[in-house]
Amino acid sequence: MDARSDVRTVPLCVDLDGTLIATDTLWEALALLLLRRPWMILAAIYWAMQGKQVLKREVAFRSEREPADWPYRDAVLTLIRNARAEGRPVWLVTGAAEKTATGIASHLGLFDRVLHSDDCENLTATRKRNRLIAECGEGGFDYVGNSRDDLKVFDAARKSMIVQPDRAARSWGEANGGTFVDTGRVSRIALFKAIRVHQWLKNMLIGVPLVLDHEWANPVALAAVIGAFFSFSFFASAVYILNDIIDLGNDRRHARKRFRPIAAGAVSIPVALAVAASLLVASIGIAGLLSPFYWLTLALYGVTTTAYTFVLKRKLLVDVFTLAGLYTLRIMAGAMAIDSELSFWLLAFSIFFFLSLALVKRFVELDETEIDMGEKLNGRSYLGSDKAMVAQGGVSSAFASALVLALYINSDHVQSMYSAPWLIWPLCPIILYMLLRIWILAGRSQMHDDPVVFIMRDWRSQATMAVGAALVIIATLH
Structure with missing residues (x-):
């Protein structure tokens, strides 16, 4: 036979x-x-x-x-x-x-x-x-x-x-x-997930100087902010792709990050690199239509985020300060796009506010990863014993951001810009409510590891931001 x-x-x-x-x-x-x-x-x-x-x-x-x-x-x-x-x-x-x-x-x-x-x-x-x-x-x-x-x-x-x-x-x-x-369905929106379109919400910070300068009715300034938004978003998405490729090993050992499209193999490396290159070209092309100072801010963002990807993300505390700085750079980019004067108070508030959110990310990673007190978090420089200190720093930064906001509201600059500045005082407890609630939920292990994604999906956070925006508009028009 x-x-x-x-x-x-x-x-x-x-x-x-x-x-x-x-x-x-x-x-x-x-x-x-x-x-x-x-x-x-x-x-x-x-x-x-x-x-x-x-x-x-x-x-x-x-x-x-x-x-x-x-x-x-x-x-x-x-x-x-x-x-x-x-x-x-x-x-x-x-x-x-x-x-x-x-x-x-x-x-x-x-x-x-x-x-x-x-x-x-x-x-x-x-x-x-x-x-x-x-x-x-x-x-x-x-x-x-x-x-x-x-x-x-x-x-x-x-x-x-x-x-x-x-x-x-x-x-x-x-x-x-x-x-x-049958290996399961491949998501048709895998590419959109890879470029993290949902993270573009962060880039709405570019519009903050436009709102605070009361220039939202200025078509030239509005067009510049829209262009800067897409330029920054395309650039950031290209960086996300490159970061995901570099971090593939760590992502595949993470409980949730292993499902990211590139880590899971839903988006191939050649396609990912081609998309990243296209996004960079589009970002630089749009930036060429804007102020040279915006160019410098975008270049600074590129240098900083590259340093973060290769080195800074593995440095104790340097990583969270860098993340807070990258958020603040978005506000600076918006100011540069419309040739607005940057406010010291705004930058100080931004640093403390986003430092709190960056520390939330590290706290959740430490909370969700089963490591011993003396063991180091994978790809980071934090030990299991650092969780309490990270939480203390994050909550302290939340209160510091509210304090800076209060001092800003009481400044002569605000008094001269708003006919009813007392209407924006509630922003202080609103900011504290949002941040402290995030920290409480993080302590209960009820929050996504990215607070921005959490805010997008949480109706209470969205309602809180809507109330804050309404107060600013009413105070302006009163």
């Missing part, structure tokens, strides 16, 4: 990139390498000129990715375990470099053999097909793949299983009776 007539002797051959894991190991490792060490671009070009297999080998050798860091597909792991339970051999057959492939195979402990690219051959497409035919014979293996590169292998397999297919693989499967493996 032909050995292939017994299904238990037919190996299940599983592709790696896009199949077993929801990302591409080369793209991810290369992007991380060049973002952290951009001077390596010339070396990467040289490796690529020697052949893709050389590029894969050299990038894998320098990769900081651990096997546990990759986003494995549960449905494919289940498929593999079921095959092993039936007594079938399971092979990992991939175009990835030896270091990557063997590391993953060793980590999972589910594969009987590992076939991978080497110094002579990039094991993809036709080369992978020929290698499997040489090993198993035509139709002597089952294959699990996902992309156009796998079509030749599908043709030679006894049975083909298709995971999250691209357009070519889907068409092949529908035409040739391939089996589609």
